[in-house]
Amino acid sequence: MDFGAAHVTQMALGAWQAQVLYTLSELDVFELLSEKPLSAQEVARRTGAHPLAAEGLLNAGVALKLLTRDGDAYADTDLALRLLCEDSPESLARWVRVMGRWSRPWNGLTEVVRTGRPAEEREARLWQDPRYTADFVLGMHEYARRIADEVADHADLPPGARVTDVGGGAGTYAIALCRRHPDVSVRILELASVLPLAERTVAEAGLADRIDVTAGDYLTDPFGTDVSAVVLSNILHQESREAGESIVRRAHRALRPGGKLVVNGYFLDESRTRPLFTTLHNLSAFTLWGGGRSYTVGEAAALLRSAGFTEPVVHQVAQGASTVLVAEKAEGPEDQHPADRRE
Numbered sequence: 001m002d003f004g005a006a007h008v009t010q011m012a013l014g015a016w017q018a019q020v021l022y023t024l025s026e027l028d029v030f031e032l033l034s035e036k037p038l039s040a041q042e043v044a045r046r047t048g049a050h051p052l053a054a055e056g057l058l059n060a061g062v063a064l065k066l067l068t069r070d071g072d073a074y075a076d077t078d079l080a081l082r083l084l085c086e087d088s089p090e091s092l093a094r095w096v097r098v099m100g101r102w103s104r105p106w107n108g109l110t111e112v113v114r115t116g117r118p119a120e121e122r123e124a125r126l127w128q129d130p131r132y133t134a135d136f137v138l139g140m141h142e143y144a145r146r147i148a149d150e151v152a153d154h155a156d157l158p159p160g161a162r163v164t165d166v167g168g169g170a171g172t173y174a175i176a177l178c179r180r181h182p183d184v185s186v187r188i189l190e191l192a193s194v195l196p197l198a199e200r201t202v203a204e205a206g207l208a209d210r211i212d213v214t215a216g217d218y219l220t221d222p223f224g225t226d227v228s229a230v231v232l233s234n235i236l237h238q239e240s241r242e243a244g245e246s247i248v249r250r251a252h253r254a255l256r257p258g259g260k261l262v263v264n265g266y267f268l269d270e271s272r273t274r275p276l277f278t279t280l281h282n283l284s285a286f287t288l289w290g291g292g293r294s295y296t297v298g299e300a301a302a303l304l305r306s307a308g309f310t311e312p313v314v315h316q317v318a319q320g321a322s323t324v325l326v327a328e329k330a331e332g333p334e335d336q337h338p339a340d341r342r343e
């Protein structure tokens with residue numbers, strides 16, 4: 001098969017492969033087989049599945065190198081044990097479950113593109129379903145902890161710095177900042193439904209005395225006063241341009257002179273057609289909840305400058321998997337902006 005046909009075939013069938021991964025994960029097959037090898041009939045009995053369909057799923061899992069089969073007995077491969085079981089320190093299990101959940105709204109992409117309306121309402125679905133919320137927040141943690149130390153190094157904080165981590169999720173970056181910078185303390189501002197998850201992660205890291213988790217709405221609440229640094233990690237892409245401007249202005253107001261704004265995320269290049277992951281991430285924000293838009297580094301730098309920050313220093317993290325912009329508070333409009341409520 002020529003390259004073009006192979007490329008199209010791989011894309012056309014890619015969803016089938018992904019769906020096998022999602023269904024094995026949703027039925028908890030990786031967890032089940034991590035205890036001991038089982039036959040297809042036993043997997044079907046334990047998961048409430050149809051025996052013949054379960055056998056087909058397990059065989060596809062073997063073909064995808066997620067499972068092995070020895071006679072009748074299926075088992076996890078080393079890769080599945082390492083990456084697809086929740087208790088593994090390298091786990092991506094929750095993140096994969098979230099991708100499985102998002103495959104449903106993604107399946108409605110044609111309708112989303114036709115109508116311009118998102119397929120999933122964030123508020124309506126995500127924060128009202130505790131398992132989904134936990135998978136989303138802890139899934140991001142599974143993913144982000146791989147690069148968090150490198151991001152924290154670029155923040156380059158002085159001893160004793162006080163940091164606000166806006167929409168800090170499970171506390172991945174707050175934990176990394178505290179581990180990399182002595183005497184730093186962090187306040188995570190998060191939605192109330194996420195607080196217990198962040199508190200648990202922070203407690204497990206033994207940092208409850210240095211990381212405070214506060215309920216708040218980053219669209220309206222202030223980010224503190226006289227803080228040394230504000231972290232905006234993977235926040236701006238999911239909000240409208242106006243909300244992003246308001247968030248950056250309130251970060252500026254919260255900082256002491258010379259304080260740092262640390263923006264971490266995925267940025268498009270100037271053509272807006274690369275890197276591939278970010279073009280998909282951009283589309284995903286629109287498909288799932290509308291309004292979001294990925295920035296280029298140039299657009300983000302302009303946004304920061306217009307709020308009174310210096311030109312940001314740009315760092316590529318983990319060979320370009322993420323980008324960190326670090327800017328300092330310079331002169332800027334200190335007056336209350338009419339769009340920034342509650343201040």
Ligand SMILES: C[S@@+](CC[C@H](N)C(=O)[O-])C[C@H]1O[C@@H](n2cnc3c(N)ncnc32)[C@H](O)[C@@H]1O
Nearest residue numbers: 140144167168169190191216217218219233234
């Ligand atoms: C894409 S995640 C990023 C989490 C973390 N900063 C990271 O980089 O891994 C976005 C986070 O913003 C939080 N969030 C969403 N809307 C919010 C709001 N209005 N106020 C505060 N936090 C919010 C979510 O709960 C979620 O943890």
